[in-house]
């Protein structure tokens with residue numbers, strides 16, 4: 656499987672990508688996770704990315720393209736890209752990388768959720784600063800208040816870019832830059848549309864089915 660996960664912020668791409676990656680043992684590459692890790696470590700890439708991420712803007716293409724190129728060269732035949740590409744120029748760059756690696760995408764899983772739902776969803780999101788596990792105050796609360804189910808650390812946090820005003824900016828950026836990719840991949844017959852406005856396990860079942868449909872067949 657060589658997949659791209661597409662969808663607005665808060666659609667559940669990260670959650671679903673992690674589940675699928677576990678189910679099939681496929682490397683999960685989330686550009687958002689890689690950038691957050693670089694920011695936490697204060698690397699030059701992290702410092703450069705921070706001014707964009709904190710405002711809800713896209714990080715310059717050359718920064719994320721380089722991160723993805725390095726990891727794709729290692730993953731090669733099995734990968735799950737989450738949060739990349741996010742605009743036409745990144746999608747062109749991804750096509751170039753795949754051509755050079757003599758491979759191609761098997762499908763693009765598009766998780767759709769209406770805008771009204773997204774701001775509410777994202778602002779309730781909390782994560783563990785230690786291991787990165789993601790929770791939601793209403794739909795996926797931790798078993799013990801404010802503690803991580805996965806590693807037991809105390810003190811779940813809200814990502815700075817999950818504050819309501821930044822989420823609105825991220826949605827604007829999504830509609831302007833990323834949403835056009837839906838048509839691009841539909842035209843290539845790669846798009847698999849999944850309704851993301853349902854419980855996590857119901858979405859996961861459809862994502863799993865969608866991921867197994869190899870490219871070629873027309874998308875929804």
Ligand code: AMP
Pocket residue numbers: 664686687688690707708709711712713714715719737738739740741745816825
């Ligand atoms: P995410 O965790 O995918 O929602 O990404 C969080 C933030 O990281 C985004 O709002 C962007 O600022 C940045 N980011 C992640 N992926 C990309 C990308 N492919 N291109 C540009 N910026 C990105």
